[in-house]
Amino acid sequence: MENSAASASAPLDTYGRSPLAAVDSRVHEVLLKQVRQERTTLKLIASENFASSAVLEATGSIFTNKYAEGYPGARYYTGNEIVDELENLAIERLKALFGCEHANVQPYSGSPANQAIYRALLSPGDKVMGLPLPEGGHLTHGWSVNFSGSDYQRVPYGLHENTQQIDYDRLRDTANRERPKLIWVGATAYPRVFDYAAMAEIALEVNSYLAADIAHISGLIVAGGHPNPVGHCDVVGSTSHKSIRGPRGGFILSRNEDRHQALHHPKNQHNLAKRIDRAVFPLLQGGPHINIIAGLAVALEEASHPALRVYGQQIVKNAKALAQALLERGYELVTGGTDNHMLILDLRDRPLSGKAYAERLAKAGIITNFNMVPGDPRDPAVTSGIRLGTPAVTSKGMRQGEMVQIAAFIDLICREPADPDVHASVRKDVADFCAAFDVPGITDR
Numbered sequence: 001m002e003n004s005a006a007s008a009s010a011p012l013d014t015y016g017r018s019p020l021a022a023v024d025s026r027v028h029e030v031l032l033k034q035v036r037q038e039r040t041t042l043k044l045i046a047s048e049n050f051a052s053s054a055v056l057e058a059t060g061s062i063f064t065n066k067y068a069e070g071y072p073g074a075r076y077y078t079g080n081e082i083v084d085e086l087e088n089l090a091i092e093r094l095k096a097l098f099g100c101e102h103a104n105v106q107p108y109s110g111s112p113a114n115q116a117i118y119r120a121l122l123s124p125g126d127k128v129m130g131l132p133l134p135e136g137g138h139l140t141h142g143w144s145v146n147f148s149g150s151d152y153q154r155v156p157y158g159l160h161e162n163t164q165q166i167d168y169d170r171l172r173d174t175a176n177r178e179r180p181k182l183i184w185v186g187a188t189a190y191p192r193v194f195d196y197a198a199m200a201e202i203a204l205e206v207n208s209y210l211a212a213d214i215a216h217i218s219g220l221i222v223a224g225g226h227p228n229p230v231g232h233c234d235v236v237g238s239t240s241h242k243s244i245r246g247p248r249g250g251f252i253l254s255r256n257e258d259r260h261q262a263l264h265h266p267k268n269q270h271n272l273a274k275r276i277d278r279a280v281f282p283l284l285q286g287g288p289h290i291n292i293i294a295g296l297a298v299a300l301e302e303a304s305h306p307a308l309r310v311y312g313q314q315i316v317k318n319a320k321a322l323a324q325a326l327l328e329r330g331y332e333l334v335t336g337g338t339d340n341h342m343l344i345l346d347l348r349d350r351p352l353s354g355k356a357y358a359e360r361l362a363k364a365g366i367i368t369n370f371n372m373v374p375g376d377p378r379d380p381a382v383t384s385g386i387r388l389g390t391p392a393v394t395s396k397g398m399r400q401g402e403m404v405q406i407a408a409f410i411d412l413i414c415r416e417p418a419d420p421d422v423h424a425s426v427r428k429d430v431a432d433f434c435a436a437f438d439v440p441g442i443t444d445r
């Protein structure tokens with residue numbers, strides 16, 4: 001029933017209304033509109049996914065009400081023994097899944113997690129190397145309009161002109177010349193795996209910290225569909241709501257001890273885990289969102305099941321199938337393909353901008369985002385690319401055969417971007433196509 005969708009198991013009133021429907025018909029109506037949209041469209045945004053009903057139930061639970069500043073066993077409020085049990089459960093599950101020594105589950109999201117990593121490792125003005133935003137890096141890896149670009153000296157490293165992949169040789173040269181204190185490895189729009197061992201070697205050579213940002217790929221890593229950076233990196237930051245299918249939040253994994261203790265932290269604190277914890281609270285945040293930690297714990301339980309391995313591998317198979325089908329239809333892809341969950345359509349040789357194509361695809365029920373491609377001649381506000389990701393459609397149960405059909409839908413729109421009749425007819429076909437699939441969190445009960 002759509003009426004009960006997304007309102008985790010709440011009792012209905014005598015008119016059959018959920019508490020939300022009874023209290024606030026306006027918000028309930030927009031929620032139902034969103035539910036309808038999710039059921040009838042193809043969510044190909046690489047950073048989005050569907051959390052399960054179990055995750056949504058925990059996230060929408062009474063843990064919303066609890067204040068628990070501090071950490072398990074050391075809170076500033078009483079009555080937190082149960083919350084301690086919950087947070088420890090999430091921490092232990094993360095440590096087991098990723099094989100790390102320390103985990104912090106309190107960051108409000110991926111950007112705050114990264115901010116805490118900066119504050120734990122560096123002083124303002126220190127040098128940081130990262131992949132620039134136009135080449136696939138995240139805002140927080142040293143982009144000008146972000147704190148990471150204004151408070152730290154940023155030294156970008158780039159992609160190889162021919163392969164469009166990270167140029168590790170050039171990166172090594174730049175690192176040796178610039179001697180950064182932190183190097184980021186991770187991206188928001190990069191369709192290939194990262195060579196964490198090569199990055200670790202470079203970081204060691206120049207005595208720099210190495211931080212991985214696995215916001216997009218944490219679910220793939222747990223599934224064995226992407227190498228695990230833990231062991232190669234000092235610190236790993238992540239969101240919890242992308243491929244790993246948790247609630248909207250973040251986490252940080254780290255070593256206990258700082259391998260660079262002689263390096264440069266002003267307080268000369270050798271315990272890296274403690275520095276991370278103190279950077280999250282009390283330096284940057286107040287009370288943790290306990291309901292989110294509850295949802296994360298549930299997502300991590302789900303992630304420990306063999307089904308998650310199958311799911312994670314299917315995401316990659318689907319991305320490869322979608323890439324193959326688009327290549328066969330004559331599309332250019334950044335790096336020529338994918339090894340992970342995403343692909344980036346390079347539309348530089350097409351008449352319209354990435355934004356224009358993304359808007360037309362959305363009219364047909366194909367939800368994507370426009371994205372810069374390497375060497376993009378267009379403005380970031382319009383771009384020449386479209387980023388496509390398979391985590392959400394894989395959560396709906398789609399497989400390689402469906403990817404071939406999705407490529408055909410995309411092609412129809414991109415070939416006839418000016419024809420509203422084509423948009424309308426594809427919109428209807430997309431809705432019919434989607435009707436055969438459950439949507440986790442909506443129709444999986």
Ligand SMILES: *Cc1c(COP(=O)(O)O)cnc(C)c1O
Binds near residue numbers: 188
């Ligand atoms: C999504 C993302 C983030 C930030 O996540 P928010 O939750 O939006 O703050 C950080 N790093 C990378 C690489 C991302 O893709």
